[in-house]
Amino acid sequence: MIGRIVVCILVLALVALHQDAWNWNRTNLYLGFLPVTLAYHMGISVAASATWYLATKVAWPEHLDREVPRQEGQPR
Amino acid sequence: MMQLVIIGVYLVLLLGLGLFSHRLFQGTSRDYLLASHSIGPVLLLMSLFGTTMTAFALVGSTGEAYTQGVGVYGMLASSSGIIHSLCFFLVGIKLWSLGRRYGYTTQVEYFRDRLGCDHFGLLLFPILVGLVIPYVLIGVNASGTVINSVTEGTFATAFAAYDYGVPNWLGSLVICAVVLVYVFYGGMRGTAWANTFQTAVFMILGIVTFFVIADKLGGLQAASHAVLEKHPSKLMREVAPEDYAAYRRALAAWEELAEYNWAVDHQGFQLTTAQRDDAHGSDPARDPGWQLRAEAAYAAREGLVQLTPAQRQQARLAQDDRLPPADGRLFEADDRPLPLEHFDRSETWGSKALALFADKIGNPSQPLDPADPSAGKKWTRKRALGVYRATHWAPEEPLPMSRWRFFTYMLVPFSVAMFPHLFQHWLTARSANAFKLSVVAYPIFIMIVWAPCILVGVWATSATLHGQTLIPPHFPANAVLAKMVSDLSTNVLAGLLTAGILAAIMSSLDSQFLCLGTMFTTDIVVHYGGKDRFSDRQKLLLARMFIVAIVAVTYVLSLAESRRVFQMGVWCFSGFSSLFPLVVAALYWRRLTVAGAYAGVLSAAALWGVLFYLSDFALHAEYEVLGIMPVALLMGSSALALVIVSLLTRPPDPERLARFFPPSGAG
Numbered sequence: 001m002i003g004r005i006v007v008c009i010l011v012l013a014l015v016a017l018h019q020d021a022w023n024w025n026r027t028n029l030y031l032g033f034l035p036v037t038l039a040y041h042m043g044i045s046v047a048a049s050a051t052w053y054l055a056t057k058v059a060w061p062e063h064l065d066r067e068v069p070r071q072e073g074q075p076r
Numbered sequence: 077m078m079q080l081v082i083i084g085v086y087l088v089l090l091l092g093l094g095l096f097s098h099r100l101f102q103g104t105s106r107d108y109l110l111a112s113h114s115i116g117p118v119l120l121l122m123s124l125f126g127t128t129m130t131a132f133a134l135v136g137s138t139g140e141a142y143t144q145g146v147g148v149y150g151m152l153a154s155s156s157g158i159i160h161s162l163c164f165f166l167v168g169i170k171l172w173s174l175g176r177r178y179g180y181t182t183q184v185e186y187f188r189d190r191l192g193c194d195h196f197g198l199l200l201f202p203i204l205v206g207l208v209i210p211y212v213l214i215g216v217n218a219s220g221t222v223i224n225s226v227t228e229g230t231f232a233t234a235f236a237a238y239d240y241g242v243p244n245w246l247g248s249l250v251i252c253a254v255v256l257v258y259v260f261y262g263g264m265r266g267t268a269w270a271n272t273f274q275t276a277v278f279m280i281l282g283i284v285t286f287f288v289i290a291d292k293l294g295g296l297q298a299a300s301h302a303v304l305e306k307h308p309s310k311l312m313r314e315v316a317p318e319d320y321a322a323y324r325r326a327l328a329a330w331e332e333l334a335e336y337n338w339a340v341d342h343q344g345f346q347l348t349t350a351q352r353d354d355a356h357g358s359d360p361a362r363d364p365g366w367q368l369r370a371e372a373a374y375a376a377r378e379g380l381v382q383l384t385p386a387q388r389q390q391a392r393l394a395q396d397d398r399l400p401p402a403d404g405r406l407f408e409a410d411d412r413p414l415p416l417e418h419f420d421r422s423e424t425w426g427s428k429a430l431a432l433f434a435d436k437i438g439n440p441s442q443p444l445d446p447a448d449p450s451a452g453k454k455w456t457r458k459r460a461l462g463v464y465r466a467t468h469w470a471p472e473e474p475l476p477m478s479r480w481r482f483f484t485y486m487l488v489p490f491s492v493a494m495f496p497h498l499f500q501h502w503l504t505a506r507s508a509n510a511f512k513l514s515v516v517a518y519p520i521f522i523m524i525v526w527a528p529c530i531l532v533g534v535w536a537t538s539a540t541l542h543g544q545t546l547i548p549p550h551f552p553a554n555a556v557l558a559k560m561v562s563d564l565s566t567n568v569l570a571g572l573l574t575a576g577i578l579a580a581i582m583s584s585l586d587s588q589f590l591c592l593g594t595m596f597t598t599d600i601v602v603h604y605g606g607k608d609r610f611s612d613r614q615k616l617l618l619a620r621m622f623i624v625a626i627v628a629v630t631y632v633l634s635l636a637e638s639r640r641v642f643q644m645g646v647w648c649f650s651g652f653s654s655l656f657p658l659v660v661a662a663l664y665w666r667r668l669t670v671a672g673a674y675a676g677v678l679s680a681a682a683l684w685g686v687l688f689y690l691s692d693f694a695l696h697a698e699y700e701v702l703g704i705m706p707v708a709l710l711m712g713s714s715a716l717a718l719v720i721v722s723l724l725t726r727p728p729d730p731e732r733l734a735r736f737f738p739p740s741g742a743g
């Protein structure tokens with residue numbers, strides 16, 4: 001249960017961080033070529049992936065695989 | 077010709093893959109429609125990703141970044157990375173579990189069973205099919221456009237109306253035929269294999285293209301610094317003061333041109349020979365139409381053209397090819413001129429443009445003037461139209477990205493939760509654990525495809541080749557990627573990238589064709605004909621026949637109307653998003669009733685119809701309600717109606733609920 005709550009909080013945080021009003025008028029280039037807005041949102045993509053990785057570890061509905069009928073010859 | 081050969085080889089490879097997957101076919105309808113629930117994590121990820129990424133991921137993202145700047149990544153890509161995985165996690169896995177337990181093949185089957193109401197399927201079925209069809213048409217039309225663009229000048233004399241390239245209708249026909257063959261023979265397994273191959277193709281080619289273009293522009297840093305110097309607004313979501321100042325200057329020059337042309341056409345105004353020589357001498361520019369602009373600037377500078385406010389507004393309309401209003405109204409109530417967008421654009425502007433440049437239009441593989449190689453090649457019709465737009469129409473005003481629009485756009489990706497073709501792909505998973513890789517890798521995959529395209533689109537705003545601007549004003553946004561590739565890379569790479577774009581298109585079309593065939597077979601024929609009436613072999617035959625019919629119908633529809641289908645995309649997605657509250661309530665809320673489900677779907681459908689009408693049937697591309705995307709209202713109204721009516725009606729049957737919310741805590 002705690003795992004699910006943590007994942008919920010992280011997803012809501014991602015949604016909030018996605019609204020980056022502070023970057024709206026910034027034109028800085030990271031590494032000399034990457035616009036700050038793009039770099040920030042690529043960071044959001046990576047953070048989203050990390051959050052969903054955590055979800056598969058602490059909030060995954062493991063019981064679902066046990067509930068479906070096994071097919072003949074199918075690995076479980 | 078090289079590009080045509082590469083496309084041909086790619087399509088043959090794809091057909092081979094489809095036919096190979098047929099050898100693994102087990103001969104049952106379940107294997108044909110759901111690959112016998114045998115798809116593992118990697119194939120599931122690649123087929124889901126290939127299905128959701130259409131041509132828009134490559135072509136559209138570049139074009140949108142060219143138009144709106146880097147903010148497009150946040151608006152469309154990073155938001156999808158969060159929401160798509162959320163939908164797989166919350167909706168996909170649960171539906172997979174229920175589908176495996178109760179043998180569903182389509183969404184309509186699930187909702188009929190969950191709500192215990194057969195008639196609900198009659199409401200949902202046409203809505204789902206009606207929302208998928210335009211989505212399919214986008215792919216069919218885009219495939220023809222892409223093939224035509226890259227084969228311009230291939231034929232010496234044939235297909236002049238198509239710039240001597242493969243006609244759009246023929247390109248679309250070939251793509252439909254190839255997809256039909258591998259879906260017909262391979263079914264869902266063939267589709268999954270083809271999607272995996274095609275997803276790998278468009279991801280790899282996208283990255284290769286990015287580095288080749290960067291290299292041609294002087295490297296990553298040089299390409300981005302050019303944008304910082306010329307169009308800093310494209311690196312943020314506000315409009316930079318220097319960009320707005322440049323727009324004001326361009327607008328002033330354009331108004332001078334409009335008034336000069338109007339005075340010449342309607343008042344018999346003429347510069348003397350001496351004045352004309354003076355005007356031409358003072359303007360160093362040598363772009364198309366430079367003489368007229370120089371004369372207009374000269375006339376304005378010398379105060380030679382004097383027009384009344386009404387004449388000035390008429391001059392602007394004429395220059396922008398706008399139709400004069402039937403009621404004669406040119407001004408707002410406070411005497412400000414009505415904006416140009418208020419007036420319809422004349423449909424004859426295209427023929428006018430082609431007539432104006434008739435002496436330059438021809439086969440683009442032939443020289444414009446055999447005696448003067450420096451004059452370049454003959455113009456395509458597309459180029460003539462582009463030059464006309466750039467030299468005649470008003471400059472486009474740079475606009476900041478609205479924060480509310482940015483925020484509410486995040487609701488559009490919720491559409492994946494109700495895509496019928498994704499539902500079918502989810503059911504192919506071997507186990508719930510097979511979803512894990514998709515849930516985790518999706519945001520990264522989106523980043524790998526979108527980030528390079530966004531940068532290429534932004535670079536296109538400021539790219540130059542041999543000192544000349546590469547992309548002229550008013551250039552069609554969806555053609556930016558093709559133009560960058562054709563001008564900055566080799567024929568081989570252009571051909572390969574075209575194969576990549578077609579891969580993205582076909583990896584969505586195949587799933588959509590298969591799911592529509594499945595829905596007609598399962599939800600209509602078998603459901604109303606009786607499950608026991610058809611043998612498994614007959615069901616398989618029916619599914620295949622429906623797939624052939626659907627491909628034929630969508631192809632014919634694509635020939636009839638292509639103007640609006642691209643603008644329909646967001647409306648289709650918004651429609652699917654408005655059904656998100658329904659699927660979440662069905663999966664997680666015991667109190668959902670049939671009446672509540674009807675209320676949710678009907679309120680969303682009614683509001684969708686009203687807003688679609690108000691957006692001028694999708695022709696108003698930036699349509700918003702109170703500054704927010706229509707999808708926010710659609711989802712809100714659907715959720716509200718669903719909850720209120722469910723709470724006001726009798727709770728559902730406990731026995732039925734027990735099947736969907738078992739006491740083990742699965743719900």
